[in-house]
Amino acid sequence: MTPESLTPPSPVAPVLRLDRITKTFPGVKALNEVELALYPGQVTALVGENGAGKSTLVKILTGIYQPDGGAITVDGTPVRFRAAQDAADHGITAIHQETVLFDDLSVAENIFLGHAPKSRFGLIDTSAQRHMAAEILRGIGAEIDPDARLRDLGIASKHLVAISRALSIDARVVIMDEPTAALSHKEIHELYDLVEQLKAQGKAILFISHKFDEIFRIADRYTVFRDGQFVAEGRIDEITEGDLVKMMVGRxxxxxxxxxxxxxxxxxxxxxxxxxxxxxxxxxxxxxxxxxxxxxxxxxxxxxxxxxxxxxxxxxxxxxxxxxxxxxxxxxxxxxxxxxIVYVPEDRGQQGAIRPMPIFQNVTLPSLARTSRNGFIRLAEEFALAREFTQRLDLRAASLDTPVGNLSGGNQQKVVIAKWLATQxxxxxxxxxxxxxxxxxxxxxxxxxxxxxxxxxxxxxxxxxxxxxxxxxxxxxxxxxxxxxxxxxxxxxxxxxxxxxxxxxxxx
Amino acid sequence: MKQLLSSRELILSAAIVVMLGLIATRFPGFVAPGNLADVFNDTSPLIILAIGQMIVILTKCIDLSVAANLALTGMVCAMINVAAPGVPVAVIVFVAIALGALLGAFNGILVWKLDIPPIVVTLGTMTIYRGIIFLISDGKWVNSHEMSDAFKAFPRAEALGLPMLSWLAILMVVIFFVLMTRTTLGRAFYAVGGNPHAAVYTGINVGKSQFWAFVFSGALAGLTGYLWVSRYAVAYVDIALGFELDVVAACVIGGIAISGGIGSVGGAVLGALFLGVIKNALPVINVSPFWQMAISGSAIIIAIAVNTRAGRTKGRIILKKAEHAS
Missing domain, CATH: 3.40.50.300 (P-loop containing nucleotide triphosphate hydrolases)
Incomplete structure (x- = not known):
């Protein structure tokens, strides 16, 4: 392993480095020997199309997925994250697209959940907790009452709570996964200020965004992934938007x-x-x-x-x-x-077939009006319609009476398609x-x-x-x-x- | 599904036969045709209610208000009879079904339009309907001597060797068998319970289907309300108290999946008969009432265990989880 070969020399050593990380799912190589280095006091933008592997990477960094290959080093020491807690113990925290917080807990409880200050008897020291939360919130200039229930806050304030939580565990690496997606123009600028503050405190920030203007505004470095592969990395002031687009799309x-x-x-x-x-x-x-x-x-x-x-x-x-x-x-x-008009939704598993129902009933479900009179189904016509379209799709099943749930995935998809084609x-x-x-x-x-x-x-x-x-x-x-x-x-x-x-x- | 259900129904039928055989060794008179007809007649209210509950459960809902609906409708029928003894039984039956349907529709509207969980809605209406009985009757009983003879005679009137009560149960079985297997509405019930998301995309209105399920359940509860009050010749606040649990139990034993989408009229009927046989046989063969409850309860748990196991073996993953793709 030669870490030096990864990047042009940088004045400081990276806090976190991923080396040839691979993650495979059945049928898909989500990440193939990707590289990433995060430096203290710098914002690294992770750029890539949908499906480039960004979300998988975040899950690996936060200990939710375990990589199949490669090494993660923190301060030059190899580490393994077996669970989310391991990543948190190494000072890595993530602020997600949709903030993962608890709506019915107070702001202070949200900030300290899992690492609350304890009293002498091992109980949560609520007054200390409130105190510390207020301090952190003040530190980032957020005017939020630590006792407020999270449900009552707006999205921007929830983001601030998430950031406070990151600060409370003394995070050294902060991952921001499309943090501006739900924010207004003004809130985005407040977020930029916060990122600057975090930088000043020496934290390493991984910033995932689709918006080029904000990448060029706040990032110091970039890393590009494409189709689960590492493409390039470097300093943001050395490239143009056009370069970045080319790297993202590639051949x-x-x-x-x-x-x-x-x-x-x-x-x-x-x-x-x-x-x-x-x-x-x-x-x-x-x-x-x-x-x-x-x-x-x-x-x-x-x-x-x-x-x-x-x-x-x-x-x-x-x-x-x-x-x-x-x-x-x-x-x-x-x-x-x-x-x-028919619509085959994205989530075909959930929105497609009715699994306990026999094949023929699934196929005819949206076309029942044609095979019934006054609400009474003509079984012979229904069967004929189902047979016609299942044969057209070359569906193989012992009987059209078989519940769709007993079929293989491919055949279930055929049933869903036959269903829609039967509506002509x-x-x-x-x-x-x-x-x-x-x-x-x-x-x-x-x-x-x-x-x-x-x-x-x-x-x-x-x-x-x-x-x-x-x-x-x-x-x-x-x-x-x-x-x-x-x-x-x-x-x-x-x-x-x-x-x-x-x-x-x-x-x- | 037909094959799977029929095999499940076959197992249940076999269990009932075996049970009858065992009872016959201790008390041969129990399996005499006349006594079996009595057991069927005694189970008829449960059969009628279980059919309605089956439809509701099929659509991923539950109707806990059936027994309260029954009691309220029964009380209204009894009070009409007391106030106007000349009103023909046919009209009373019609009123019972209509009022029951109305009470069911109220549940259905709350589930459909306000999107309140069915268990909460019917837990509420269960208490409300009982409360209304109290209000309209002042907590008083309507007793046998106040009811007209025609009112009381109807469920007992025999035709072809069976009482009207049994014939009505059989009629409901036939009507709802056709409804569930041969109509687009019946098909919609299965679709809504089997996969509500997919049902939406195929153009089925999920809430409306659930509404109709509650209307049917209510109508059947209403019909049972009249039959119950006239058969036992008494109406008061607490009749059929807790009976909704027997109804749900009959459905569960009959293989109706609590998660929705799987079930049949045949299953509901067999589930009701299974419970009916147990309840009628245990006292006859001198099992103490304490054991009766334990045995009924065990039967329910065993039935659920068998159903879940049957459900598990046919599980298969539809699509590879798409989560990692983005």
Whole structure:
């Protein structure tokens, strides 16, 4: 092991160093021999696309996951984190995207939970606890009552409590995982001040963010991951935004997408003026027969929220949906299915099949109106419909009476797809269709998507994976902060343009 | 599922037969056809209530207010009969079902529109409904001599060798068997309990389905209310006190999954009969009342243990956990 080879010489030794850390999940190598070094009094930005392995890394650093290979050293001494407490004992603390705190405990209790000052009898010394909490809060300039219940605080104040907690355990490494995601403009600036204070106290900070402006504003160093691999690291003042984007996106991984000769027909779906009070605004687009329309954006850009509104699960405040030129009012999923729109949600495990139900009942569930009269089901028609679509998908099961829960994962997915095709939709929305599945299954899903489009279905694919968006889509809509940031096709479709529009970086 | 359920129902049927066989060795008269018909008749109220409870449990809810609903409806029927003895029994039956359905709908609305957990809603209404009986009756009993003969005679009236009470239970079994297996509403109950998230995406209104489950449960409780009061010829605040637990127990024994989505009318009926046989047989073969309760309780726990084991073997993971992908 030669730690010196990792980075250009730095004036100070790193507090924490990860060396060739590997973490494998069934079917996926989440981290492959990645490197990371954090220095006292410096902010290191960890940059990477969705799926680059950032969250896995944070979980390893905080002792929630154990790496399969590689070494972690703190102050040059090798350590192993078997549980979250081990990481905390080494002074590593994380402030998460959604702060992990306890709503019904007081601010002071939250700050000292797990390491509360004890009285002589081994009981929690509440007055000392309150005192110490007040001191820490004052130290970061937070005007929060230590006795307040956390539930009553705003998100920004909760962040301050989380930071106070980090300070209370005398943390030397503070991990901030997208800390500004839920903050207002003013609160973000207060957070910057805090980061400066932490730096001044000599703490090493790992700052994870998708927002380039804040990375360039507060980071001293950067580390880039891509697809679970370490790409580069260095000083932030030596690179430009453009360099960073290139490193993040890189060459696309060798993934083969089905060759398609899209036969794009007339407009099927026209969406105008979709607005929602908090999630999205002014969404307009059209979708044609035989087309795959990609929806790209960062997590939280409002894509799924918009799709759920289009499908009638949530209510938009305004907006008109036209299908085949006719206005259709969609207030519930049932009306969406009637209008010819189906939505295959991201979490297919939870939202897909009804496991105790037999295969044939699962397949016909959204189409029951067609196989029943006055609410009474015609069993023969129902079976015929189920047989037709399960055969089309080449589903292998002993009997259509088998509960879906007894099938293999792949066959369960076929049941879910058969269910939606049986409704004979015009528009199919696939939300993150390949999230969390292995490469082989991904290829199968991509082939299937191409086939659907070839059969004349209009496909909307919500995806956060750039290769997939580029490889599958005929046209791409990029969303940012609830608005359509760009509509791209042809030569405009490059990894750089997608990232630029999604992150809101001006043309270089 | 059909196969799995029918095998489960087969096991339960076999258990009932074995139990009857054992009882017959000590007391042969128990298995005489006439006595078995009596046992069935005695279990009929439990069968009717268990069917309603089955639908509610299927949708991941629970209805603890059935016995209170029964008592309130029964009291109202008795008071109508006292006030206007000329009102035909058919009208009383209709009023009982309608009032029961209304009380069930109240539970359903609270669960559907206010999103209150069903156990809390029905625990509350259970007390409220009992309280209303107190208010309308001033805590007084309506006794046999105050009721009209027609009112009391109906559940006992025999047709083809069985009393009306038994025939009504059989009729409900048939109606609800068709409802659960052959209608879109029945299918929706299974879908909502089996996977509420998926049900939403297939266009099923989860809350509305749960509402209807409570309405059916209430209607059946209402019907039982009249039958109970007229059969025992007495109505007072505390009739069928605690009976909701027997009803839930019958469902659990009958293989209805407390987590929802699995169950059948056949299972509910067999679960009720299983309890009915135990309750009728133990006193006959001279088991002390203390042991009776312990034995009934053990039967419930054994049934749950068998059900959970059956559920465990068919567990399989749908998708690899996608957690690490981001």
């Amino acid at each position: 696309s991984v060798d993934q083969i997408f089905p060759k398609r000769a899209p036969q794009i027909g007339e407009t099927v779906l026209q969406v105008t003026g979709y607005d929602h009070p908090t999630e999205f605004e002014d969404i307009n687009f059209t979708l044609n027969k035989g087309e795959i329309l990609g929806f790209y954006g960062l997590v939280g850009a409002g894509r799924s929220e918009f799709m759920q509104a289009l499908f009638g699960i949530t209510k938009p405040s305004k907006g008109v949906t036209k299908i085949d030129g006719k206005i259709r009012v969609i207030r519930s999923p049932a009306e969406a299915v009637n209008a010819g 939709p015009k528009v199919i929305i696939l939300d993150e269709p390949t999230k969390g599945i292995d490469i082989g299954s991904k290829a199968a899903v991509h082939d299937f998507m191409a086939e659907l489009a070839a059969q004349g279905l209009a496909v909307i694919m919500v995806s956060s994976e750039i290769p997939e968006v580029l490889g599958m889509s005929d046209r791409v809509i990029v969303m940012r902060e609830g608005r359509i940031a760009a509509e791209l096709e042809g030569d405009d479709l490059t990894p750089e343009t997608l990232v630029r529009h999604a992150a809101g970086i001006a043309e270089a």
